[in-house]
Amino acid sequence: MKAFSNVHPAVCMTYFLSVLLVSMFVPHPVLQAEVLFGGALFCALLGGRRASFRDLGFYVPLFLMVAVTNPLFSHNGVTPLFFLNGNPVTLEAILCGISIAVTVIGVLLWCKCYSFIMTSDKFLYLFGKPIPKLSLVLSMALRFIPVYIRQSRRVSRAQKAMGLYSGKSIVDRVKNRMRVLTAMISWSLENAMETSASMKARGYGGKKRTSFFPFRFRTSDGVLLAGTIVLLAVTLAGAAAGVTDFNFYPRVGVIGNSSAAVAVYAAFGALCLLPSALEVKEAVTWNYFVSRI
Amino acid sequence: MELFRVEDLSFRYPMAEKDAVSHADFSLESGEFAVLCGPSGCGKSTLLRLLKKETAPVGDKTGRIIYGGEADVPADAGRIGFVGQNPESQIVTDKVWHELAFGLENLGVPACVIRRRVGEMANFFGIQDWFRQRTDELSGGQKQLLNLASVMVMQPELLILDEPTGQLDPIAASDFIAALRKINLELGLTVLLAEHRLEEVFPIADRVLLMEGGRILLNDCPRNIGPRLSKLDPSHPMLPAMPSAVRIWQGTDVGGECPMTVREGRDFLKRNFKSRAKSLSLPEYKHDDAVFVEMKNVWFRYGRDLPDILRGVSAKVYRGELFCILGGNGAGKTTALNVIAGLERPYRGRVNIGGKPIKEYKGGELYRRNLAFLPQDPETVFAHDNVRADMLEILETLEIPKRERDERIEKTAGELGVSHLLDRHPYDLSGGEMQKCALAKVILSEPKLLLLDEPTKGLDAWAKHGLSEILNGLKDRGLTIICVTHDIEFAAEAADRCALFFDGEFISEDTPERFFAENSFYTTAANRMARELWSNAVTCGQVIECCLSAGGKT
Numbered sequence: 001m002k003a004f005s006n007v008h009p010a011v012c013m014t015y016f017l018s019v020l021l022v023s024m025f026v027p028h029p030v031l032q033a034e035v036l037f038g039g040a041l042f043c044a045l046l047g048g049r050r051a052s053f054r055d056l057g058f059y060v061p062l063f064l065m066v067a068v069t070n071p072l073f074s075h076n077g078v079t080p081l082f083f084l085n086g087n088p089v090t091l092e093a094i095l096c097g098i099s100i101a102v103t104v105i106g107v108l109l110w111c112k113c114y115s116f117i118m119t120s121d122k123f124l125y126l127f128g129k130p131i132p133k134l135s136l137v138l139s140m141a142l143r144f145i146p147v148y149i150r151q152s153r154r155v156s157r158a159q160k161a162m163g164l165y166s167g168k169s170i171v172d173r174v175k176n177r178m179r180v181l182t183a184m185i186s187w188s189l190e191n192a193m194e195t196s197a198s199m200k201a202r203g204y205g206g207k208k209r210t211s212f213f214p215f216r217f218r219t220s221d222g223v224l225l226a227g228t229i230v231l232l233a234v235t236l237a238g239a240a241a242g243v244t245d246f247n248f249y250p251r252v253g254v255i256g257n258s259s260a261a262v263a264v265y266a267a268f269g270a271l272c273l274l275p276s277a278l279e280v281k282e283a284v285t286w287n288y289f290v291s292r293i
Numbered sequence: 294m295e296l297f298r299v300e301d302l303s304f305r306y307p308m309a310e311k312d313a314v315s316h317a318d319f320s321l322e323s324g325e326f327a328v329l330c331g332p333s334g335c336g337k338s339t340l341l342r343l344l345k346k347e348t349a350p351v352g353d354k355t356g357r358i359i360y361g362g363e364a365d366v367p368a369d370a371g372r373i374g375f376v377g378q379n380p381e382s383q384i385v386t387d388k389v390w391h392e393l394a395f396g397l398e399n400l401g402v403p404a405c406v407i408r409r410r411v412g413e414m415a416n417f418f419g420i421q422d423w424f425r426q427r428t429d430e431l432s433g434g435q436k437q438l439l440n441l442a443s444v445m446v447m448q449p450e451l452l453i454l455d456e457p458t459g460q461l462d463p464i465a466a467s468d469f470i471a472a473l474r475k476i477n478l479e480l481g482l483t484v485l486l487a488e489h490r491l492e493e494v495f496p497i498a499d500r501v502l503l504m505e506g507g508r509i510l511l512n513d514c515p516r517n518i519g520p521r522l523s524k525l526d527p528s529h530p531m532l533p534a535m536p537s538a539v540r541i542w543q544g545t546d547v548g549g550e551c552p553m554t555v556r557e558g559r560d561f562l563k564r565n566f567k568s569r570a571k572s573l574s575l576p577e578y579k580h581d582d583a584v585f586v587e588m589k590n591v592w593f594r595y596g597r598d599l600p601d602i603l604r605g606v607s608a609k610v611y612r613g614e615l616f617c618i619l620g621g622n623g624a625g626k627t628t629a630l631n632v633i634a635g636l637e638r639p640y641r642g643r644v645n646i647g648g649k650p651i652k653e654y655k656g657g658e659l660y661r662r663n664l665a666f667l668p669q670d671p672e673t674v675f676a677h678d679n680v681r682a683d684m685l686e687i688l689e690t691l692e693i694p695k696r697e698r699d700e701r702i703e704k705t706a707g708e709l710g711v712s713h714l715l716d717r718h719p720y721d722l723s724g725g726e727m728q729k730c731a732l733a734k735v736i737l738s739e740p741k742l743l744l745l746d747e748p749t750k751g752l753d754a755w756a757k758h759g760l761s762e763i764l765n766g767l768k769d770r771g772l773t774i775i776c777v778t779h780d781i782e783f784a785a786e787a788a789d790r791c792a793l794f795f796d797g798e799f800i801s802e803d804t805p806e807r808f809f810a811e812n813s814f815y816t817t818a819a820n821r822m823a824r825e826l827w828s829n830a831v832t833c834g835q836v837i838e839c840c841l842s843a844g845g846k847t
Contacts, residue, residue: 140387143384143428147429155676158673161665163661164657194379198385199385201345201374201375202444202447203347203370203447204395204399206400210407211404212394212398214424
């Protein structure tokens with residue numbers, strides 16, 4: 001179990017929203033670099049070394065593609081480097097493209113971490129609690145989908161083994177899909193009937209429902225939440241005060257180095273590294289315990 | 294103290310011609326473990342469902358049920374717990390903890406109480422290790438245990454179970470029955486269980502209710518059931534379903550107290566037959582010269598980084614024999630069958646069918662007039678809304694002329710005894726009926742090789758016997774049959790040869806008598822009783838035959 005998985009869902013959600021909000025709406029090279037670095041580090045810690053290397057094969061080409069697209073279509077900027085089909089390719093557009101690519105990859109990495117940490121039950125806890133019926137329906141749907149997929153594989157395998165699935169022509173294939181589908185409809189109805197009987201037998205549809213979730217808000221969650229809010233507040237205050245304003249066009253701006261700017265960089269950097277630090281701390285404590293045993 | 298009493302209860306479904314339950318009269322004491330048994334379709338399920346308000350079927354009901362002094366079944370869903378047969382479809386939510394909490398949420402119990410009760414039950418059933426897992430990733434046995442636990446959190450006074458082990462393998466089924474016994478002994482809960490695995494439940498039950506044709510035929514303690522049943526009718530269809538010890542006792546006809554367990558059965562045999570022990574003479578094993586299926590050094594795994602499931606499997610199956618593959622759960626038996634069926638491709642080694650490598654069968658050729666495969670869940674075979682339409686579809690792919698089709702269907706259906714079911718919807722059939730219809734459908738393709746995956750799952754003793762006769766008939770027509778099963782008793786009765794699959798290969802294969810005689814645990818109950826006297830007597834019939842030839846009582 002990863003350290004951040006044990007954090008209360010509300011704190012997780014607040015955290016992820018803070019990082020994503022800033023990374024999408026405050027375009028500043030330093031902050032973008034921090035998003036990318038923090039996201040990559042956290043992702044690597046969650047997924048392990050092997051998965052991270054495999055992912056490089058996806059993210060590097062995507063990065064290049066996004067970075068190259070911008071200068072091809074945007075010809076703003078005052079420093080033309082060369083001409084392509086009579087159109088200027090400018091230094092500003094290239095840098096802006098790289099900046100966009102960094103943001104896109106950074107956000108993607110954070111979304112990946114999000115899906116790893118915020119499992120369906122945590123999501124249901126946050127958004128289903130006010131509406132218990134909805135949370136039950138979502139939970140049932142989340143169960144039904146994998147069960148349905150598995151059953152439809154079984155059906156298509158059984159049909160194939162009866163020679164009904166030669167798969168030569170397209171007409172044949174469509175017909176077979178239809179056959180599996182009709183079989184699945186009967187199965188789903190039958191299954192739903194049994195499930196509803198089981199629900200009724202356990203008192204569904206009677207009194208007002210309560211909902212139970214196995215999550216607790218601990219002191220450490222409070223500390224983490226407070227930390228997130230403070231760091232986010234500093235970053236947003238800086239952004240509102242114009243410390244993080246940055247433009248690529250018409251000429252690449254200057255990265256501020258006033259003390260206010262440095263404070264914003266530090267605060268947001270700390271925010272991005274928070275979960276990774278938590279993971280590392282957990283690992284270190286664990287090793288310390290092991291060495292003491 | 295009496296928990297409930299059923300008085301002259303009759304029930305008839307709308308449009309039905311006769312009563313599903315007729316004049317049932319019985320009562321259950323608080324804390325009793327009662328077993329309800331009877332052939333499929335005898336009204337067990339209907340009777341059980343009538344005992345709980347939320348599951349009671351719609352129809353004509355006469356007579357009454359007095360529950361805890363009140364004149365009707367209680368309206369409070371929590372007081373009576375119900376667990377059905379299908380482990381999968383009873384689960385409602387996506388996470389184990391949510392499923393456990395579901396019933397209490399419905400009753401409006403506050404979250405802090407739910408936390409305590411769920412924790413307590415998870416602990417009692419040993420669920421804590423998979424408490425946060427997804428429900429669709431559990432094994433069948435775990436799913437059924439979860440269904441039981443999620444009923445138990447509601448703290449019922451009575452637990453009703455309708456064939457809960459029908460879809461489980463023998464090990465999971467024993468675990469489940471052990472959990473029921475634990476509930477009954479440690480929590481003092483009253484249990485009413487419909488079951489066809491009588492071998493395991495007879496020794497632990499306080500009372501057995503035997504139903505036939507909607508009536509309660511016998512209501513007695515388990516030890517008296519066998520003797521009373523054989524006195525009533527020595528060829529009663531429920532006798533083959535009795536535990537092996539009871540069947541041997543009845544078949545040898547020496548009287549005395551009826552044994553129920555393997556230990557008692559062994560004592561009974563030693564007491565009565567010890568001095569005239571003889572070995573059972575068996576006909577010599579003969580097989581056809583032609584090898585029909587051959588696996589040569591077959592290796593298989595599901596993914597590059599996953600472990601090998603088949604590790605150099607080699608086997609020969611001769612024409613016209615029934616070859617049973619036995620083995621534990623997850624041993625790879627089903628995978629081996631799928632490889633023979635051409636549904637999975639081995640990464641090394643060869644599979645020949647009818648002397649020709651499986652790769653050389655092109656398109657659907659393998660599945661037309663060569664090989665038929667009956668999967669574990671027979672419902673996956675059907676795609677139409679009546680059995681006849683499903684069968685016609687097969688004949689269409691075989692390009693059989695239209696006028697011959699009906700005749701062929703009638704003929705095959707007649708052979709398998711399913712003619713009366715042809716116009717029914719597949720999902721309206723009972724487990725045994727659906728199995729037979731599915732078998733009829735796959736053998737319409739005129740296969741030379743029939744592959745069966747767990748064909749006895751969910752069948753009662755009577756239906757199993759019927760299946761083994763059908764398979765014998767098919768064998769006489771020259772079909773080669775390979776059958777994967779957990780069911781030792783079935784393999785002993787039906788197989789020509791048995792093979793044990795373990796650690797990715799066949800570790801032993803022989804005729805059932807020699808195969809089981811060599812094993813000391815992995816063998817039939819009858820053999821465990823008789824092995825010290827006649828080591829190669831494997832089925833109840835063979836033990837009885839030995840006893841009779843030994844000349845009755847010493």
